[in-house]
Amino acid sequence: MTGPTPRTIAEHVTATLARVRPLATVETSLTQLDVLGLALAHDVVAAAPVPAFDNSAMDGYAVRRADLPDDGTEVTLPVLADVRPGHPSPAVGIESPAADRSAAGDSIPTAWRGVVRIMTGAPLPAGFDAVVPVERTSTGRFVAGRPTTERTVTLGRQLREHVRRAGTDVAGGDLLAAAGDTVTPGLVAVAAAAGLTALPVHRRPRVAVLSTGSELTRLGSTAPGTVPDSNSLMLAALARQAGADVVRVGAVPDAADALTAALDRVADVDLVVTSGGVSAGAGDVVREVLAGGAPTDVDVSAVAMRPGRPQALATWRGVPWIAVPGNPVSAFVSFTLFAAPALRRLAGRPDNAPLRTARAAAAWTCPPRAEQVLPVTTGPDGVIPAAHDGHHLAALPRADALAVVPPGTGQVAVGDEVTVLPLAGVQP
Structure with a gap:
């Protein structure tokens, strides 16, 4: 294992993504609600x-x-048949027996003319090419539950067909959605209507999250010298928001055997994310385990970013492992920048972050030799820091984006253009 090597955020994203690949394709029935939110593995x-x-x-x-x-003059025609949705169209020929013609009167020519009573969605009989709405005929309206007995109806020429032609919405072979698209209720509807019964999707990633630190305790505890384990809850929430199934291990003490046992218990997941223990302290248990030989492909790095400088990557029993710092804001930022793209790739989605630009509505200072990743709030005039000190946990619930400022900036002035990464599930 080599010592920390400073790298950029982009370089660490690349190193992280190199460890994951899209999960296996599964054919999931349209009747299963679990298909919603998954990414298509192939074009549909x-x-x-x-x-x-x-x-x-x-x-x-x-x-x-x-x-x-042709001139729109009203004409009275016999009603030949009745067709409703869910029933086959009646076979109504151009000619009908003379005995049936007598009901319509002598005005009907030998080449038989007539209409078919039809309800919305019912198949159009062969040879018929338009529908006259009932309210534009002598019938006026149909009454639900009452039998229809009219033998003739008076109507005039209509300018519109009022017919839905086969294939005018979707033609057989049309592309409904592309690989990587998310399965939505609308896609489920059109796929079912277009004759499909299942969709090829990447299965949902399973992610294990845990936090390290002997000071961490269960929620509600007031033991002296302890703090609530908020990090594993935050990481679990972030992973779930990213579309993963989550195994939350919780807090693990600063003991190598405890961390090793915890990692072994979740060796059947697709990704492990841990917080804490990656700095240079004597009690940093993650670094101790990384140096112990059980993990493989170990990559301990210093990323030139604030917050979140210490980072580590490894493989545990064949499972990719992302280790982020224990500071809550550092952990949040690190998950958003590194773990979230990995989850997107596992799920078969585009892994690139949806960056955009915005104007600064307030001024703030930046570290001189590192990329700054600052929780910000978007307002009508631009973005402002979400808290007086972006390292404070109180900034997170107020933030709807992360501002990423390049090293050497020193100061962001009002009106400066900055790159921002919108936070998933947060509306500005």
């Missing part, structure tokens, strides 16, 4: 058109427009 195309058949867009009467006068 329609297996069938939507609509699957020509159908009525209105309650009314299916007609052949050729049977209606």
Whole structure:
């Protein structure tokens, strides 16, 4: 194991991502709500058109427009049949028996004309090419639950078809969503309508989180010299927000055997994230375990950033391990910059962070030789530090983004353009 080597944030992101790859593809049924939020492993195309058949867009009467006068003059036609959603379209021919024609009167020519009573969504009978809404006919309206008995109906030419043609929404073979896209309720709906029963997705990552420190205790404890274990809760919440299933180990004492046992208990996960124990102190248990030989591919680094300078990467029993500092703001920043992209890659998503630029609405100072990562709040005039001191835990609930300021800046002035990383799940 080599000593710490200063590197940039971008270099440490690259080193972190080199340790993970997208998880296996699983075919997940559209009936399983667990499919929501997962990333598609492959492009998804329609297996069938939507609509699957020509159908009525209105309650009314299916007609052949050729049977209606060109000048819009009203015409009375016989009702030949009735069709409703979920039932096959009736076979209504161009010709009908003369005995049936008598009900419509002598005005009906030998080449039979007529209409079919049709409800919204019902299949359009073959040979019919338009629907006249019921409210624009002599019937006026249909009454639910009451049998329809009209033998004839009076109507005029309509300018609109009121027909949903097969494949006009989605054609068979159309691309519904691309690999890497997130499964949403809308995608579930269109996939089901287009004849699919399952989607190819990357399974949800399983992440184990723990914090190290003999001073850490359970919530609510008031034992002298102890502090609540807020870090493992924060890391678990961040991992869950990133779409992972989380195994929260909690606090582990500063003892190598305790940390080793805790890591062994979660060796079946896809990623381990720990906080604390990566600095240069005599009790830094993570560094002790990293030097003990059990982990492989150990990379202990000093990243030229504040907060969050000490970082470590390793592999434990084949599982990638990201070790971040124990300071709560450092841990938060480190998870956002390094662990979150790793989770995105595991889940089959684009791992690049959605950076943007914003104007500073307040001035602040920056460390001279490190990239500053500062929790900020977005306002109408730009971004401001989320707290008087960005190292304080109180800054986190107020922040909706992290400002990333390059080294050597020294001072951010009002109106300066800064790079910001919006925080997931937080609306500015």
